[in-house]
Amino acid sequence: MVLIVDNLSKTFGGLQAVDQVDLKVEKGDIHAVIGPNGAGKSTFFNLISGFHPPTSGKITFNGNDITKMPPNKIARLGIARTFQTTNLFEDATVLDNVIIGNRLRTKSGLWDAILRTKREIREEKESMEKAYQALDFVELTELANEPIANISQEQKKRVAFALALATDPELVLLDEPAAGVNPDETDGLSSLIQKMADSGLTVCLIEHKMSMIMSLANRIMVLNQGKRIAEGTPDEIKNNPVVIEAYLGSDEDESVEVENI
Amino acid sequence: MEKLLSKRNGLIFVLVLALIMPFIVPNEYILHVLALVCIWSISVYGINIFTGYTGNLSLAHVGFFAIGAYTLGLLTVKAEWNFWLAFLAAGVLSIILGFLVGLISLRTNGHFFAIYTMCVGYIIYLIIDKWDTLTGGVRGLIGIPGPTPIGPITFESLTSQYYLFLFFLILTIFITKRIVHSLLGRTFIAIRNSEELAQTIGISTKKNQLLAFVISCFFAAIAGALYASFVRFIGPEVGAIFLGFEMLIYLVIGGLGTLSGPIIGTLLIVFLTQSLQFMQEYKMLLFGPILLIIVIFYPNGIVGAIEGIKRKIRQRRKKPGSNEGYPDVKEVG
Numbered sequence: 131m132v133l134i135v136d137n138l139s140k141t142f143g144g145l146q147a148v149d150q151v152d153l154k155v156e157k158g159d160i161h162a163v164i165g166p167n168g169a170g171k172s173t174f175f176n177l178i179s180g181f182h183p184p185t186s187g188k189i190t191f192n193g194n195d196i197t198k199m200p201p202n203k204i205a206r207l208g209i210a211r212t213f214q215t216t217n218l219f220e221d222a223t224v225l226d227n228v229i230i231g232n233r234l235r236t237k238s239g240l241w242d243a244i245l246r247t248k249r250e251i252r253e254e255k256e257s258m259e260k261a262y263q264a265l266d267f268v269e270l271t272e273l274a275n276e277p278i279a280n281i282s283q284e285q286k287k288r289v290a291f292a293l294a295l296a297t298d299p300e301l302v303l304l305d306e307p308a309a310g311v312n313p314d315e316t317d318g319l320s321s322l323i324q325k326m327a328d329s330g331l332t333v334c335l336i337e338h339k340m341s342m343i344m345s346l347a348n349r350i351m352v353l354n355q356g357k358r359i360a361e362g363t364p365d366e367i368k369n370n371p372v373v374i375e376a377y378l379g380s381d382e383d384e385s386v387e388v389e390n391i
Numbered sequence: 392m393e394k395l396l397s398k399r400n401g402l403i404f405v406l407v408l409a410l411i412m413p414f415i416v417p418n419e420y421i422l423h424v425l426a427l428v429c430i431w432s433i434s435v436y437g438i439n440i441f442t443g444y445t446g447n448l449s450l451a452h453v454g455f456f457a458i459g460a461y462t463l464g465l466l467t468v469k470a471e472w473n474f475w476l477a478f479l480a481a482g483v484l485s486i487i488l489g490f491l492v493g494l495i496s497l498r499t500n501g502h503f504f505a506i507y508t509m510c511v512g513y514i515i516y517l518i519i520d521k522w523d524t525l526t527g528g529v530r531g532l533i534g535i536p537g538p539t540p541i542g543p544i545t546f547e548s549l550t551s552q553y554y555l556f557l558f559f560l561i562l563t564i565f566i567t568k569r570i571v572h573s574l575l576g577r578t579f580i581a582i583r584n585s586e587e588l589a590q591t592i593g594i595s596t597k598k599n600q601l602l603a604f605v606i607s608c609f610f611a612a613i614a615g616a617l618y619a620s621f622v623r624f625i626g627p628e629v630g631a632i633f634l635g636f637e638m639l640i641y642l643v644i645g646g647l648g649t650l651s652g653p654i655i656g657t658l659l660i661v662f663l664t665q666s667l668q669f670m671q672e673y674k675m676l677l678f679g680p681i682l683l684i685i686v687i688f689y690p691n692g693i694v695g696a697i698e699g700i701k702r703k704i705r706q707r708r709k710k711p712g713s714n715e716g717y718p719d720v721k722e723v724g
């Protein structure tokens with residue numbers, strides 16, 4: 131097991147955002163987290179990546195208890211994530227955005243910078259190579275020197291993937307990777323996520339696009355109002371009456387998507 | 392022609408110009424102002440490291456300028472230390488105090504951080520103003536010695552002092568350049584861009600912000616110490632908030648988060664202020680609108696505006712014939 135989430139809860143004031151959720155993620159899996167808007171999916175990711183301390187419960191990653199760790203330490207252990215909005219530095223080039231991904235594996239500090247030591251030069255070179263590898267993986271090498279402001283939404287998503295990959299993670303959390311891109315591009319991102327899993331990474335993703343989830347994920351967890359209402363293979367989830375109920379009971383366009391499965 | 396206008400040649404030109412300045416200025420007064428520009432610029436580079444590159448607004452900066460000025464002043468006048476030893480002490484003290492202030496104030500974020508640091512700056516000002524027995528209070532500190540000679544080099548003439556300040560300014564710019572182009576600088580910029588994203592890629596944002604804050608305090612104190620040695624008299628107003636805002640204005644007009652912004656902004660505004668001296672306080676009537684226009688239309692200041700224009704020209708050149716800049720989206724997907 132790469133990731134074990136045990137009885138995890140989070141309350142914000144009076145709101146129970148995540149309510150006693152258990153999850154086990156196996157190495158190499160693509161594990162999807164789905165649910166209606168406001169089901170607590172993003173909060174769940176924020177708990178795993180350390181942005182919010184959980185109210186109760188336990189998170190174990192590769193045998194390490196990461197429940198109370200700050201996000202930067204969790205990243206160092208090998209969990210990377212992307213956000214719904216890509217947050218990239220628009221004025222800088224694609225390459226410049228990705229180079230910093232390797233920072234957590236480098237040690238150069240102030241003196242290395244001012245004196246431009248051998249270590250600084252070596253680590254800069256390593257970071258550059260790592261960035262090119264990551265860009266190569268997401269097939270953006272030829273855009274390396276293009277400013278982020280000039281590239282498409284789908285390409286920005288790929289840059290965000292590349293940045294996550296440059297941190298050398300074992301587990302990648304993707305928060306709505308295909309939001310805001312067209313169907314053709316969604317297929318492209320799907321195959322990229324598949325490629326990540328094939329290369330030995332473990333992937334957890336939140337997504338609303340059901341056709342994408344059903345073809346991509348090995349396992350799916352369904353959250354509703356902070357509670358885990360189902361977990362299983364795509365086929366099990368598709369035919370689960372509780373899931374169908376939760377979706378039909380929620381807003382319209384999502385219920386349409388379930389019918390399309 | 393293109394080669395002649397390269398960045399390297401431009402830099403050499405500016406450097407040579409700065410070096411021959413004492414021989415081409417029409418009077419000592421202008422050289423005096425230029426010496427002040429060097430000193431202010433060092434402090435503004437300090438603000439730039441923290442506010443420009445790391446993205447948090449500190450209003451305690453001028454407080455550290457005052458700490459530098461008073462450390463040098465008190466140690467040379469009252470304790471009769473050697474000038475350079477006192478100068479070094481000013482730097483060390485600013486690092487220690489900057490670390491302590493940063494450690495506490497960086498627990499806050501955004502606007503709260505700005506307000507918190509403004510309070511710190513004001514407290515520093517009040518301590519200087521009210522602690523009569525140590526600092527001389529409103530009467531100030533008189534008779535601060537100039538830099539003592541280093542070997543055969545003396546700093547008695549205005550020209551030699553100008554060169555000394557220029558040396559420190561060049562050193563400051565050099566250090567800033569090294570930092571900005573290093574992995575550390577990339578880390579600072581990543582934090583400015585998005586603290587959240589920086590954390591997810593394993594960057595300890597607080598540690599790096601603290602480092603940038605300390606560096607910025609150090610530059611402020613060095614500038615303050617040089618200022619004290621230059622004007623020979625300091626009063627509590629070297630730590631006044633309005634002075635801090637003035638330095639911030641230099642930076643904003645020159646270009647936040649740019650390498651040449653601090654010196655361009657300082658040079659421009661200081662000379663503009665000098666030439667508008669006859670307007671007295673009313674000169675602010677002119678500055679207000681200029682600042683507003685720059686903030687609204689050129690948020691990255693003069694340097695940012697120039698770089699924007701350059702980028703546009705480059706793209707226009709690229710466009711005809713090739714679509715290098717506009718690749719086919721589907722090919723990638």
